[in-house]
Amino acid sequence: MRVSESDTLGAIGEVATLSRVLPRLTPAAAAELGPGDDCAVVAAPDGRFVVTSDMMVHGPDFRLAWSTPFDLGWKAAATNLSDVAAMGATPTALTVSIAAPRGLEVSVLEGIADGLAAACDALAPGCGVVGGDLSVSEVLTIAVTALGDLGGLSPVLRSGARVGDVVAVSGVLGEAGRGLAVLFAEGVDAYGMPDADAAASARERHPESVAAQLRPEPPIADGRLAALAGAHAMIDLSDGLAIDARRVAAASGIAIDLDSVALGADPLLALEGGEAHSLLATFAAGTALPGGFRAIGRVVAGAGLLLDGAPWQRPSGWDPYRGWDGARG
Amino acid sequence: MRVSESDTLGAIGEVATLSRVLPRLTPAAAAELGPGDDCAVVAAPDGRFVVTSDMMVHGPDFRLAWSTPFDLGWKAAATNLSDVAAMGATPTALTVSIAAPRGLEVSVLEGIADGLAAACDALAPGCGVVGGDLSVSEVLTIAVTALGDLGGLSPVLRSGARVGDVVAVSGVLGEAGRGLAVLFAEGVDAYGMPDADAAASARERHPESVAAQLRPEPPIADGRLAALAGAHAMIDLSDGLAIDARRVAAASGIAIDLDSVALGADPLLALEGGEAHSLLATFAAGTALPGGFRAIGRVVAGAGLLLDGAPWQRPSGWDPYRGWDGARG
Numbered sequence: 001m002r003v004s005e006s007d008t009l010g011a012i013g014e015v016a017t018l019s020r021v022l023p024r025l026t027p028a029a030a031a032e033l034g035p036g037d038d039c040a041v042v043a044a045p046d047g048r049f050v051v052t053s054d055m056m057v058h059g060p061d062f063r064l065a066w067s068t069p070f071d072l073g074w075k076a077a078a079t080n081l082s083d084v085a086a087m088g089a090t091p092t093a094l095t096v097s098i099a100a101p102r103g104l105e106v107s108v109l110e111g112i113a114d115g116l117a118a119a120c121d122a123l124a125p126g127c128g129v130v131g132g133d134l135s136v137s138e139v140l141t142i143a144v145t146a147l148g149d150l151g152g153l154s155p156v157l158r159s160g161a162r163v164g165d166v167v168a169v170s171g172v173l174g175e176a177g178r179g180l181a182v183l184f185a186e187g188v189d190a191y192g193m194p195d196a197d198a199a200a201s202a203r204e205r206h207p208e209s210v211a212a213q214l215r216p217e218p219p220i221a222d223g224r225l226a227a228l229a230g231a232h233a234m235i236d237l238s239d240g241l242a243i244d245a246r247r248v249a250a251a252s253g254i255a256i257d258l259d260s261v262a263l264g265a266d267p268l269l270a271l272e273g274g275e276a277h278s279l280l281a282t283f284a285a286g287t288a289l290p291g292g293f294r295a296i297g298r299v300v301a302g303a304g305l306l307l308d309g310a311p312w313q314r315p316s317g318w319d320p321y322r323g324w325d326g327a328r329g
Numbered sequence: 330m331r332v333s334e335s336d337t338l339g340a341i342g343e344v345a346t347l348s349r350v351l352p353r354l355t356p357a358a359a360a361e362l363g364p365g366d367d368c369a370v371v372a373a374p375d376g377r378f379v380v381t382s383d384m385m386v387h388g389p390d391f392r393l394a395w396s397t398p399f400d401l402g403w404k405a406a407a408t409n410l411s412d413v414a415a416m417g418a419t420p421t422a423l424t425v426s427i428a429a430p431r432g433l434e435v436s437v438l439e440g441i442a443d444g445l446a447a448a449c450d451a452l453a454p455g456c457g458v459v460g461g462d463l464s465v466s467e468v469l470t471i472a473v474t475a476l477g478d479l480g481g482l483s484p485v486l487r488s489g490a491r492v493g494d495v496v497a498v499s500g501v502l503g504e505a506g507r508g509l510a511v512l513f514a515e516g517v518d519a520y521g522m523p524d525a526d527a528a529a530s531a532r533e534r535h536p537e538s539v540a541a542q543l544r545p546e547p548p549i550a551d552g553r554l555a556a557l558a559g560a561h562a563m564i565d566l567s568d569g570l571a572i573d574a575r576r577v578a579a580a581s582g583i584a585i586d587l588d589s590v591a592l593g594a595d596p597l598l599a600l601e602g603g604e605a606h607s608l609l610a611t612f613a614a615g616t617a618l619p620g621g622f623r624a625i626g627r628v629v630a631g632a633g634l635l636l637d638g639a640p641w642q643r644p645s646g647w648d649p650y651r652g653w654d655g656a657r658g
Contacts, residue, residue: 032377032484033484033486036487036580037416037484037486037487037488038381038412038413038415038416038487038563038564038565039379039380039381039412039413039415039416039418039475039477039484040379040380040381041377041378041379041380041416041479041484042377042378042379042380043376043377044373044375044376044377044378045376046373047372047373047374047376048361048370048371048372048373049370049371049373049378050368050369050370050371051368051369051371051422051424051459051460051474051476052367052368052369052424052460053424053425053426053460053461053462053472053474054426054462055426055427055428055462055464055470055472056464057428057464057465057466057470059465059466059467060464060465060466061464083367083368084367084368086367086368087366087367087368087370089368093380095380095381095382095474096382097382097383097384097472098384099384099386099468099470130380131380131381131382132382133382133383133384133472135384135385135386135389135390136386136388136389137386137388137389137468137470138388138467138468139428139466139467139468139470141384141386141428141466141468141470141472143382143384143426143462143470143472145380145382145424145474146368147380148368150370155361155362155366155368155370157362157366158365158366158367159366234367235367236367251365251366
């Protein structure tokens with residue numbers, strides 16, 4: 001069978017698709033058995049493992065007009081690796097299930113595989129894809145499960161913050177949110193619909209912001225370093241600093257007071273921009289902050305989020321069933 | 330907020346939906362930390378774990394006109410538990426990600442949760458849902474990852490069958506395939522489209538077959554018993570006995586010779602009916618077959634599948650990108 005860039009899943013079928021996609025994936029060092037049997041077998045030297053699952057759906061979560069297939073694979077891996085890191089664990093393995101229209105070009109799945117492999121290699125060396133599933137759907141959908149090893153340390157929960165702790169963050173704040181705003185403003189055609197050419201131009205004009213949104217680089221190794229440094233609480237910043245800091249405050253029964261001057265040139269963007277996939281952690285006062293962590297506030301008695309000592313209420317939250325307007329494509 | 334059967338996801342939002350769905354799930358005995366943080370933490374006393382992921386998509390994999398929400402949750406759990414059992418492992422935990430239209434009634438997700446919990450309780454007591462994700466999609470999509478513990482035994486692979494082994498099966502053959510044929514023939518309206526009333530009538534006329542298709546009961550505990558009895562090879566029968574037996578033959582470099590008289594009243598249906606989710610295993614000759622296993626053939630030198638000593642070629646296989654006709658609903 002002749003194989004070309006324009007082959008579709010329906011034209012070449014599942015077996016040929018897998019034979020083109022699987023070799024592009026990096027093996028996982030912890031995989032005692034990789035893809036091909038009923039299950040994979042993954043080493044869990046700690047005697048426990050951490051697990052997180054996430055789903056990305058074309059439309060609400062990404063658009064092929066904005067993201068390259070490589071971007072999609074990268075982001076699917078990066079966001080799940082970040083959840084593993086936020087427990088203080090080291091990512092060991094991913095499973096990836098993809099449902100795709102039969103008319104989709106196989107090269108899209110190849111690009112996704114390349115992005116998955118590159119993100120693992122760059123952000124969590126040794127981690128790789130050990131299994132998954134291919135299915136057919138009108139809506140391109142990517143479901144990832146990430147697994148990690150705690151290496152003898154207790155998991156770092158959202159609920160461990162203590163009054164007096166330093167609140168610190170590792171990673172970029174706000175840029176991913178700015179990137180999404182750029183794409184909605186400039187990555188669209190005259191009718192406001194996502195457009196690949198417009199998005200490419202927007203990406204050239206705002207490379208850092210758009211890259212932060214489409215190809216995030218969460219500080220995965222810093223999650224482990226935080227655990228080793230004795231972090232009391234930690235969370236992956238997925239819905240924005242304000243919302244996620246409030247989650248730590250609620251789980252820990254304390255309040256978090258952030259310093260606006262520590263939040264960069266645009267504190268509002270830092271507080272409200274989603275999908276930063278940076279790590280927020282709290283440490284006992286006086287702890288030498290590890291890796292890329294920098295102090296942005298402190299834990300105080302009370303409830304909720306404060307900014308420079310005053311209660312900070314916005315935004316109220318992101319809801320997948322309310323926040324996405326399907327009519328906008 | 331008043332809550333009723335007819336509430337939709339879009340009307341009540343993610344937080345309220347989760348507050349109605351999560352309490353219906355059975356906790357996993359192995360969960361050191363359940364849903365609510367960035368990851369769950371699951372015990373892996375063996376120092377390894379097995380992992381499998383699968384995706385069910387409305388249309389190719391199920392239809393709400395045929396399956397109740399409870400059926401969907403049950404089948405999503407059962408099929409993944411069966412993959413864990415086929416390694417000789419004991420299921421410990423599931424993650425479940427669901428993408429659903431915002432207009433879907435919350436009661437559908439409640440029914441799915443009830444089915445997930447009931448299947449775990451009935452088929453793999455102690456196993457439960459430890460995490461997952463809710464997202465929005467035009468196409469109802471359920472992605473499950475199942476995890477299991479090997480309890481000190483080697484995983485039972487597809488590749489371990491040896492010439493002279495007895496080939497045995499535990500669980501029902503053919504009924505699930507018959508059930509699907511019944512639904513396509515009788516669970517449709519005058520235009521051939523899936524229809525709930527017609528399906529309910531068909532289910533009354535063919536309760537065992539339709540139940541085998543929509544609410545399968547794979548012999549999960551027999552996977553562990555097979556491993557303890559020293560099974561050389563094992564596989565979950567998902568695509569039909571003929572296709573899956575050929576997979577064992579190919580992986581092991583042997584041939585499998587099945588006895589038609591051991592395949593029941595309709596050997597062809599037993600060979601070709603998909604989604605049986607029974608277990609096929611091979612054991613050294615003379616092994617006392619454990620649990621519900623019964624001999625159906627033997628491992629011989631050669632390649633591929635034989636029936637009563639003669640090569641058996643059909644069917645060629647199932648392909649999600651070719652086998653589903655979206656126009657049939």
